[in-house]
Amino acid sequence: MKLFLIAGEPSGDRLGAALMAGLKQLHPAVQFEGIGGPAMQAEGLSSQFPMEDLSVMGIAEVLPKYLALRRRLHEAARGVLAVRPAALITIDSPDFCLRVARLVKDVEPELLTIHYVAPSVWAWRPGRAAKMARVIDHVLALLPFEPPYMTAAGMTCDFVGHPVVAEPAATxxxxxxxxxxxxxxxxxxxxxxxxxxxxxxxxxxxxxxxxxxxxxxxxxxxxxxxxxxxxxxxxxxxxxxxxxxxxxxxxxxxxxxxxxxxxxxxxxxxxxxxxxxxxxxxxxxxxxxxxxxxxxxxxxxxxxxxxxxxxxxxxxxxxxxxxxxxxxxxxxxxxxxxxxxxxxxxxxxxxxxxxxxxxxLGRGGEPPGLRAAASVLAHLA
CATH class of the missing domain: 3.40.50.2000 (Glycogen Phosphorylase B;)
Incomplete structure (x- = not known):
C-alpha cells in the first residue's frame, strides 16, 4: 500500500513523521511518497523537492514567491497522480495542500483525501470548512473541540490528540x-x-x-x-x-x-x-x-x-x-x-x-501518531 504525504513546514514534518511511524507499526508493508522534511525523511519518505520551498506565510510574504509556489503546486499534483496512492494525506499548510488536493480530485475524484490538522475555522474564516469539504474526505483533528466544525461541513473527522503530548517531559x-x-x-x-x-x-x-x-x-x-x-x-x-x-x-x-x-x-x-x-x-x-x-x-x-x-x-x-x-x-x-x-x-x-x-490534548493516552494512523487505516478499509 502506497500513501502520498505532503507537509509544508517543520511542525507538519513532525506530525507527518509521527503518523508514518504509527502507520508502519499497524501496517508494516506501507510505502510512502511525497514531500516532507528531515523527520519524515527519517521515517522513509523521499521528498520530491525541499519542504522549505513551501514554508511561506502571509499574503505579502507569498506574493514575491507566487510563481515558484505555483510550479511546486503543479509538480506535487503530478507526483500524486503518477504514484496513484491509496490515499493523499495533506498535513497542515492548507493554502498549498488543499490546492494540490483540488487538482488531484479534478482528475481522480475517487481518490481518498485526508487532511491532518483541522483548519482553525473556530478562529477565523469559518467558510473554509465548506470549501475544504469539496476536496477533503476525512480530517484528523488535533484539538478536542474541532470535530463538530468538520462534520457540520460534510467531512468525517476524528480527534486524534496533539503529538506534543507524546514527547517525554525532560527531567x-x-x-x-x-x-x-x-x-x-x-x-x-x-x-x-x-x-x-x-x-x-x-x-x-x-x-x-x-x-x-x-x-x-x-x-x-x-x-x-x-x-x-x-x-x-x-x-x-x-x-x-x-x-x-x-x-x-x-x-x-x-x-x-x-x-x-x-x-x-x-x-x-x-x-x-x-x-x-x-x-x-x-x-x-x-x-x-x-x-x-x-x-x-x-x-x-x-x-x-x-x-x-x-x-x-x-x-x-x-x-x-x-x-x-x-x-x-x-x-x-x-x-x-x-x-x-x-x-x-x-x-x-x-x-x-x-x-x-x-x-x-490527550496526555496519558495512546500516542497521537498511532491514533492518527488507526484513523487513516479505518477509512482506507
Missing amino acids: PAQAQAFRAAHGIAPRAPLIVALPGSRRSEVTRLIAPFGAALREVAARHPELRVVLPTPRHLADHVTQATEGWPGQPVILTAPDVATRTAAFAAADAALAASGTVSLELAAQNCPMVIAYDMAPVSLWLMRRMARIDTVTLVNLVSETRCVPEFIGNDCRPDRIAPALLSLLETGPGPQAAAMRLTMDR
Missing part, C-alpha cells in the same frame, strides 16, 4: 545537564527565544525580540539566552543575533531531547505564535507570545478573527493566562515587562493552564 537532571553542557550557571536566569521557523517570521521578529531581551538584561545582567532554529535559518539567525545580550546559544536543528531539555531548563520563553506554545507547556515553561506580520496580512487577519487570543494554551485551557503582544503591540517596551514578571514572580496561573492544556 530536572536533564535540564541541569543542558545548562552545564552550554556553560549556563545553574541559577542564571535563562530565556529561550523562539522567533519562528519561517524566514519571514524571523526577519520581522528578531529585532523586537533582541530589544526586549536587552531591557531584561539591564535588570538581570547575568541573563542567558538559548535560541533553537531550523537548519535552513541557522546562518541568518546567527548573523541577526550578533549583539544580542545573554551570550545566545544557537541550537541548530536540535533533536527532540535537546529541545525539550532547553525548554525545561529555561525560566521563561519568548516565542512567536504557533504550535510552540504547546511544546513549551508540555515542559512547564511559562511564556510570552509576540508576533507581527506585514501590515496587509495583519489587517486582514484582524478583520476576520473570531477569537480574542491567538495562543493555543489560552484557547485549549479556556483561560487568558499567557500574555501576547500582536501586531502594533509587538514592541520591546511591552514585551520586556511581561518577561521580567515571569523571571521575578514565577509562572503564576500559567502553571495550572499548561497542565490543563496537556490533559485536554
Whole structure:
C-alpha cells in the first residue's frame, strides 16, 4: 500500500513523521511518497523537492514567491497522480495542500483525501470548512473541540490528540545537564527565544525580540539566552543575533531531547505564535507570545478573527493566562515587562493552564501518531 504525504513546514514534518511511524507499526508493508522534511525523511519518505520551498506565510510574504509556489503546486499534483496512492494525506499548510488536493480530485475524484490538522475555522474564516469539504474526505483533528466544525461541513473527522503530548517531559537532571553542557550557571536566569521557523517570521521578529531581551538584561545582567532554529535559518539567525545580550546559544536543528531539555531548563520563553506554545507547556515553561506580520496580512487577519487570543494554551485551557503582544503591540517596551514578571514572580496561573492544556490534548493516552494512523487505516478499509 502506497500513501502520498505532503507537509509544508517543520511542525507538519513532525506530525507527518509521527503518523508514518504509527502507520508502519499497524501496517508494516506501507510505502510512502511525497514531500516532507528531515523527520519524515527519517521515517522513509523521499521528498520530491525541499519542504522549505513551501514554508511561506502571509499574503505579502507569498506574493514575491507566487510563481515558484505555483510550479511546486503543479509538480506535487503530478507526483500524486503518477504514484496513484491509496490515499493523499495533506498535513497542515492548507493554502498549498488543499490546492494540490483540488487538482488531484479534478482528475481522480475517487481518490481518498485526508487532511491532518483541522483548519482553525473556530478562529477565523469559518467558510473554509465548506470549501475544504469539496476536496477533503476525512480530517484528523488535533484539538478536542474541532470535530463538530468538520462534520457540520460534510467531512468525517476524528480527534486524534496533539503529538506534543507524546514527547517525554525532560527531567530536572536533564535540564541541569543542558545548562552545564552550554556553560549556563545553574541559577542564571535563562530565556529561550523562539522567533519562528519561517524566514519571514524571523526577519520581522528578531529585532523586537533582541530589544526586549536587552531591557531584561539591564535588570538581570547575568541573563542567558538559548535560541533553537531550523537548519535552513541557522546562518541568518546567527548573523541577526550578533549583539544580542545573554551570550545566545544557537541550537541548530536540535533533536527532540535537546529541545525539550532547553525548554525545561529555561525560566521563561519568548516565542512567536504557533504550535510552540504547546511544546513549551508540555515542559512547564511559562511564556510570552509576540508576533507581527506585514501590515496587509495583519489587517486582514484582524478583520476576520473570531477569537480574542491567538495562543493555543489560552484557547485549549479556556483561560487568558499567557500574555501576547500582536501586531502594533509587538514592541520591546511591552514585551520586556511581561518577561521580567515571569523571571521575578514565577509562572503564576500559567502553571495550572499548561497542565490543563496537556490533559485536554490527550496526555496519558495512546500516542497521537498511532491514533492518527488507526484513523487513516479505518477509512482506507
